[in-house]
Amino acid sequence: MHARAHHRPRIVVVGAGFAGYQAARRLLRRSRGAADVVVVNPTDYFLYLPLLPEVAGGVIDPRAISVPLQDTLPGVRLVLGEVDGVDTAARTVSYAGPEGERGTLGYHRLVLAAGSVNKLLPIPGVAENAHGFRGIPEALYLRDHLVRQVELADETDDPAERAARMTFVVVGAGYTGTEVTAQGQLLTADIAARHPRLRGTPPRWLLLDTADQVLPGMHARMSEAAERVLRGRGIDVHLGTSVREATADGVRLTDDRFVPSRTLVWCVGVRPDPLVEQAGLPTDEGRLRVDAHLNVPGHPEIFGCGDGAAVPDLHRPARYTALTAQHAIRQGRLVADNIAASYGIGQPRRYRHRDLGFVVDLGGWQAAADPLHVPLSGPLARAVTRGYHLAALPANRLRTATDWLITAVSARPGVQLGLVEGQAVPLDTGAPQVPAAQRSG
Numbered sequence: 054m055h056a057r058a059h060h061r062p063r064i065v066v067v068g069a070g071f072a073g074y075q076a077a078r079r080l081l082r083r084s085r086g087a088a089d090v091v092v093v094n095p096t097d098y099f100l101y102l103p104l105l106p107e108v109a110g111g112v113i114d115p116r117a118i119s120v121p122l123q124d125t126l127p128g129v130r131l132v133l134g135e136v137d138g139v140d141t142a143a144r145t146v147s148y149a150g151p152e153g154e155r156g157t158l159g160y161h162r163l164v165l166a167a168g169s170v171n172k173l174l175p176i177p178g179v180a181e182n183a184h185g186f187r188g189i190p191e192a193l194y195l196r197d198h199l200v201r202q203v204e205l206a207d208e209t210d211d212p213a214e215r216a217a218r219m220t221f222v223v224v225g226a227g228y229t230g231t232e233v234t235a236q237g238q239l240l241t242a243d244i245a246a247r248h249p250r251l252r253g254t255p256p257r258w259l260l261l262d263t264a265d266q267v268l269p270g271m272h273a274r275m276s277e278a279a280e281r282v283l284r285g286r287g288i289d290v291h292l293g294t295s296v297r298e299a300t301a302d303g304v305r306l307t308d309d310r311f312v313p314s315r316t317l318v319w320c321v322g323v324r325p326d327p328l329v330e331q332a333g334l335p336t337d338e339g340r341l342r343v344d345a346h347l348n349v350p351g352h353p354e355i356f357g358c359g360d361g362a363a364v365p366d367l368h369r370p371a372r373y374t375a376l377t378a379q380h381a382i383r384q385g386r387l388v389a390d391n392i393a394a395s396y397g398i399g400q401p402r403r404y405r406h407r408d409l410g411f412v413v414d415l416g417g418w419q420a421a422a423d424p425l426h427v428p429l430s431g432p433l434a435r436a437v438t439r440g441y442h443l444a445a446l447p448a449n450r451l452r453t454a455t456d457w458l459i460t461a462v463s464a465r466p467g468v469q470l471g472l473v474e475g476q477a478v479p480l481d482t483g484a485p486q487v488p489a490a491q492r493s494g
Contacts, residue, residue: 062088062161064392065146067136067328069094069122071102071378072359073166074447075385081128083393091158093132093148097122100188101446103378103414104453106229109192109199110236110416111243111465113456119189120448132158136167139332141352162354162392165332165341166385169323169360169376178299183319186229190472195233195318197472199241202315203256204469207248217313219245219256222304223320224296226262227269228413230320231279234260235415237318238286244467259289259312266292268421270375271411278421278430279413323376325361337363340373345403347388356392358384367405378445380406412438 064084066077069092080090101118108115122131134148134156145157171185184198185191199221206218221241223234241256260283262269267280267290283290291306296317298305303313325339334349335342340363342350347364349355358364359381364374374380387404394401412422412434420434422441429437439457443450 062396063159064088064090064162064164065158065160066090066092066164066166067146068166068168068326068359068361069096069099070166070168070359071099071381072168072362072385072388073164074099074120074122074126075382076164076166076358076388077126077129078447079386079389080392081126083389083398086128088161088396089130090126090128091130091132091160092122092126093134093136093146093158094122095133095135095151097131097133099125099447101442103228103445104442105186105189105192106232106236107414108189109186109195109233110240111196111467112236112416112460113453115189115193117449117453117456118446120446125448132156136328137331139163139165139328139334141334141355144354160354162395163356164388164392165328165349165355165357165361166359166381166388167326167328167361168381169325170327171319172322172324174321176296176298179296179317179319182299182301183224183317185319186233187323193470194472195237196240197469198316199237200244200467200469203241203244203248203251206245206254207250212254213313215251215254216257217303218315219251219254220259220303220312220314221256221316221318222259222261222296222312222314223318224261225320225322226260226264226267226290226292227320227322228411230260230262230318231267231283232414232416233318233320234258234288235283235286235419238288239416240465243465247464247467255287257289258287259291261291261294261296261306263293263295263307268413272423272426272428274428275411275413275421275423278428278434279415282415282419282421282430323360329361338373346391346401347384347404348391353395356388358388364404367403374404374406379409379411382445412441414438414442 066073077092098119104118107113134150136146136148138147145159147157202218206215223230238258245251266276268276295307296304297307329341341357343357347356360376366372366374391401410423418432420438422429422434422437
């Protein structure tokens with residue numbers, strides 16, 4: 054990137070998820086100070102999402118998976134805010150700051166890596182009564198909620214209320230839903246064991262999915278291993294089933310059964326961030342249209358990667374790459390390389406990938422994994438899974454390993470953190486709604 058210091062190009066990266074974080078990190082290396090790299094993100098950290106269920110399950114501290122952007126991306130300018138507009142003619146992005154302030158940024162190159170948000174379906178009562186699971190506020194809120202339900206179940210003398218509070222429903226048996234169910238069941242069982250009055254009412258967990266297997270789309274052996282572990286812990290796995298209606302007192306299933314419950318966790322999938330539609334750029338299936346070089350057609354200065362980009366899958370013609378962290382990481386790195394190539398450093402490359410396998414943490418000593426397509430389960434899969442996460446974490450490895458060790462030799466913390474206050478984290482936004490009294494105090 055050959056430019057004088059006072060005329061350095063500005064490269065704006067929107068989003069610091071897997072794709073945006075990797076793009077910014079690689080751009081710093083490739084530019085060697087010849088460009089200003091600006092990251093616009095609502096938080097000052099990169100969230101390592103695969104370990105979020107362990108935060109909800111009380112296994113690790115949320116700081117372990119919150120990677121500070123300023124510490125790990127030295128030289129990047131961080132702008133706290135959410136981009137809500139792109140002016141391609143003026144080459145600017147507009148954003149809203151955390152306290153409502155407005156701002157604009159000009160760019161010479163733009164990377165749209167805003168990621169995804171919860172996927173809502175038009176099911177009555179879900180938006181009002183379900184808990185989403187996309188960030189630290191939601192994970193901590195869910196953990197508080199689970200602890201509270203067990204404690205309130207212990208407090209009541211009404212058998213029906215006790216059973217309802219001890220019943221937990223998760224919709225979506227993909228990675229997130231499966232891991233949330235596994236970790237949540239272990240947490241509630243651990244806490245319930247400390248309440249003698251609950252000995253006759255063990256926690257009941259239901260995992261629902263319209264698919265015909267747990268972990269839809271994965272190899273059958275991996276799916277079967279995960280389902281075997283879940284059912285072995287007493288978890289009710291209902292395939293070909295979902296929610297028809299949600300209320301404050303329970304859920305009506307698609308087979309017309311009513312399940313009394315105070316807990317509904319929504320893990321049915323994700324959709325591209327609304328910015329993709331608002332940008333006024335071409336889209337496919339709601340995702341930003343890019344070519345194999347991750348470039349937006351007709352806009353050589355704009356690139357897209359991660360969950361919000363429709364990246365052609367060169368191994369499967371006419372299809373797009375899946376919404377996985379594996380793809381997002383590699384796409385973010387390639388975007389940086391291709392931006393460098395646009396300045397004359399190296400040659401542009403097309404996005405090709407090789408599937409390295411997947412890992413699913415099932416809590417305790419259990420996991421399912423297929424590294425390099427070798428199916429594993431049990432403690433060996435658990436070791437592979439944790440090794441993978443430690444290698445993939447950009448920072449905080451010692452803190453994470455220490456939390457794992459502490460949890461292995463002691464009980465999970467069973468106290469609330471005071472986060473449950475009505476519908477504190479609505480499903481449709483994932484943003485905490487703090488009561489006015491707390492904001493002013």
